[in-house]
Amino acid sequence: MSKQSLTLIGLGPMGSAMADAYLAKGYEVTVWNRTASKAEPLVAKGAVLAPTVADALAANTLVLLSLTDHQAMYAILGRATEALEGRTVVNLSSDTPAKSREAAEWVNGHGAAYLTGGVTVPPHRIAGPGALTFYSGPHALFEEHRATLEVISAADHRGEDQGLAALYYQLQLDIFWTSLSSWLHAVAVAKANGISASDLLPYASGTLASMPDFLGFYTPRLDEGNFAGDVERLSMGLASIEHVVETGLDSGVDSSLPTAVMDLLRRGFDAGRAEDSATSIVELLGRPSA
Template sequence: MSVELSAGLSAERQSKASVTVIGLGPMGQAMAGAYLDAGYAVTVWNRTAARADELVARGAELAPSAEVAVAANELVVLSLTDYDAVFAVLESVEAVVAGKVIANLGSDTPERAREVATWLAERGAGHLTGGVQVPPSGIGSPESSTFYSGPVELFRRHRAALEVLTGADYRGDDPGLAQLYYQIQMDLFWSSMGGYLHAMAIAEANGISAEEFLPHAVATASLVPRLIEFYAPRITAGDHRGDVDRLAMALAGIEHVRHTAEASGVDGALPALLAEAFGRAAEAGDGAASLSVMVGRFRAAARAR
C-alpha cells in the first residue's frame, strides 16, 4: 500500500483482520455488516456514498474513492450487479490491483468470470469467483453457502474470511466454474418460481387466494426433490425409457395448462414455451420416451440454431 493511499488508517485498524467491500446494495451491506460483526476492520466504497452511512456508524471506514478502497486491504470483496459494473470499477483502480485478491461475488456468465480473472492476472492480481446461493438475509450464517472457484491457494489463504459470509463450497481452479454452478442453480430457481407465480395468476383469476393455494403449492413443490433424485442417475446413464412417464403425456398436460391459463385471461406464453419444446421432441420421435430425454433435446436445439 502506498504511503498516500494508506494515510488515515489507524494502527489499530491495520493490526486487525481486514477486508474491503465494494458495492453496497442490500447484499454488499449484509456482507460488510457480517465482517463488522466478526471483528474485522472493514473499508467500504460505493458510488452512492450515503449507502455506507449505517456501516460507518457501526465502525466501517468509507474510502473516498474505489482506488483507496482497493489499496486498503489485500482481500477485496466485490458485490456488484454484473460484470460490466465489475470492469468499470476495476479499470478505475488498475494502478493499485497488483498483489490484491479480488473475491468477485456478483452474477454473470462463466465466460465473463474467466475474462475478469485473466484481466486481473495480467496485472498481478488474484481472482476468486463466487456464486452466493442465498439472499442478503442468509449472509453471516454458516448454514448458507457460496460456490467458489479460482486458484486453490488463494481460496485456502482467504477461506476463513470468506466463511464469515457463508459456508464456502470450492468447485475447482477454473474461474468460470463457480458462476456455472450458480447459473444452473438459478435456472432451476427462476423456472420454479416462474411456474409458481404463473399458477398463482391462474388461481387468482379464478377466485383462489394465495393462502388457499398455499398447501397445494407446497405439496406439489415437495415432489420435485424426489423426482430429481429419480431422474439424475437415469440421465447420467442415458436411460430415457418411458416406463414411468412419457413425453407425450407431458406435452398433453402442459397444453391443458396453457388452455386453462388463456381461458382464465392469463398470459399463456410460459406454458407455450414448454409445449413448443416438448412438441418438437415428440415430432422427432421421442413421444414415448421419458421426459428426461429433454436434456439432450435442449442441447440439440441450441446446436441447430
C-alpha cells in the same frame, strides 16, 4: 496476526449484508460505493468509508466485490488499476462463466490474484444457516482465505477454472427463475378463478417440495442416458401440459411460459420420443432448435 481486515466494494443489499456480517465478527471493514450515502449505516457500525477506489484498494490485501455485474467492476477498478498490484480480489458479482474468465485475466494482468464467487442466497440469509457460495480459481488462494470467506456463508470450491463458480451459480438461477415464474403463472390462474395466493400456498409448497424426489429418481437415469417410458411417457406429459395451457388461456391468463414447455414436449413427440420419458427432451435441449 493483527486484527482481521478487508475491503468491500459495492454496497447494494448484498454487499451491505456482507459488510454487516464482517463487522459483527469484529473485522475491520473498509468500504467504497459509487453512491457513497449507502455506506452511512455501516460507518455507524464501525466501517471505514474510503474516499476513493484507490484508497479502498490500498487499505487491505483482501478485496471483496459485490456488484451488479462484471461491467461494474471494470467501471470501478479501471480508474485505479495501479492500486491492484499485490491485492487478492474476490468477485462475488453475478455474470457469465466467459465474463468471469475474462475478468480474472484482466485482474491478474494488473498484478492481483483473483477468485470468482457466486452467492446462492438472498441478503437476509447471509451468514445464516444454509447459506452457500460457490468459488473457483486457484485452490491454494481459496484455502488461504477460506476462513474469512466462510463468515458470509459455507464456501464450496468448484475447481480452478475461473468460470466454474459462475457456471454453478447460473445453473441454480436457471432453476430458480423458471420455478419462481411457474409459481407466479399458477398464482395468476388461481386469482383469475377467485383463489388467493394464500389459498394456493400449501399446495404449491407441497408440489415444489416433491421436486427432490423427482430429481433423485431421474438423475442416475439422465447420466446413463436411460429415457425408458416405464414410469411416465412423453405423450402423457404432452397431453398434461396442453391441459395446463388450456386452463390458463380459458382463465384469460398469459400462458407463454407453459406454452414454451408444451412446444418442447411437442418437439420431442415429433422427433419420435412419444413412448420415452418426458425427460428425453434434455436431448433436444442439447441441440440447436430446428
